[in-house]
Amino acid sequence: MKLHQLQALVAIAESGSIRAAARRLGLSQAALTKAVRELEAEQHLPLLVRHASGVSFTEYGSALLGHARLVVGQLQRADAELARLRGQAEGRLSIGVTPFIELTFLPEVVRRFREKMPEVRLELFEGLTAVALPRLRNGELDFVVGPMIPAMPAPEFECEDLLLFNSVVIARQGHALGGSRSLHELLDADWVVNYAPSAYDAFMRNLFWQHGAAIDERRLVRAHSLTLLLSLIRHADMLSYCPEPLIVAEPLRDWVQVLRLAEGFETGRLGVISRRDTTRSTAAQCFVDCLLQEIRRRSRSARAEDRQLCDLLQLLV
Structure with missing residues (x-):
């Protein structure tokens, strides 16, 4: 594999098309296409699927793209470091x-x-x-x-x-379950949470399973932004679980309450x-x-x- 071939893959992924990637790299479309095809030939695998609306990555292309990004990113950081030493x-x-x-x-x-x-x-x-x-x-x-x-x-x-830091269960102030003293009183409520897929077991064990609390997974909504998470706590009456220091931050301190439960959670x-x-x-x-x-x-x-x-x-x- 050659560096310009990996750079071509990254540029295509970030630009969404061969034309835009070629423009970004200052190459002709033909040159960029040749670099990708040579890489596919060397690896004996199809990396891209070309269609009318652009290109997409095959399973093999996606796997290689992750490595390509690391290589290209590290070289960019090396260039930046040398540029700094040159005063640029x-x-x-x-x-x-x-x-x-x-x-x-x-x-x-x-x-x-x-x-x-x-x-x-x-x-x-x-x-x-x-x-x-x-x-x-x-x-x-x-x-x-x-x-x-x-x-x-x-x-x-x-x-x-x-x-x-410690983590706590929270709800909006005035929530019907705000006076609960055990996690087992909250298992029929809807929750909004965030965790990485690979961390599902660790998350569930810390919050529920270690306390013998079995919750229907359909009660859990995964939110991938803080704005979504806070909106659902505040306006959809959902419970959540977060680092305790977050509750004193300005966007939360005036309307969020901590549920003082008998169960404790692992220190983060x-x-x-x-x-x-x-x-x-x-x-x-x-x-x-x-x-x-x-x-x-x-x-x-x-x-x-x-x-x-x-x-x-x-x-x-």
Whole structure:
């Protein structure tokens, strides 16, 4: 396999067509098509399906695309690092951020990072686990600031620990089940949750199974954005399960309540999650340093809002 062939695959996936991919790479359509066909011939496998509306990837093409993205992404990061050493523009940094970091520490972290590296194009994704991990795996994200889940493959990912937190069951204030004292009183309610498919067993075990609570899976709605999740809690009377620090964030603090249940849940661990096969760029390290500085600053603050937040966290940095 040659680099230009892998670059062609990535460009086609991101552009949606051979014409757009060729334009993006500054090549003719014929040259791009030739690169893909040579790759297919070398591997003795069809990688693309060509149709009137564009192209799609075969099973083999999708499998190779994941590796291609990692290779191309790592080379782009190497180019950016060398460009920085030459005093040129740094490039792009793509990060997934879990909601309670997004709603608490993130604004000041971004402001500080932009002051230090204004030339970097920063791209942020809402880092709910089910959304962020696939993007980290295929190379779309440089790293994720989020919870480390038991089902996360250790050979594939590594986590730099930042803090520990407890998780709680929540509902809108005034919910009919707001006075419940046991998880078993909540099994006939509808829930909105988020988990990665690979983490289903760990999620269910922590929330329900370890307490002998058997819930009909049809009661669980998976929401892949914080906006959807909050909307269903607030307007559809659904229950949810989230990191406790999230409840003191501005969008939730005035209308969410914690259900004080007899059952306890495992302590969550949050950190900077990266693929083991990557090297952290200068820009990525700068962002992590800004995050560490802001967490430490808030932990020492005397402001009531900061104390309320940090009292729900156990810092590991």
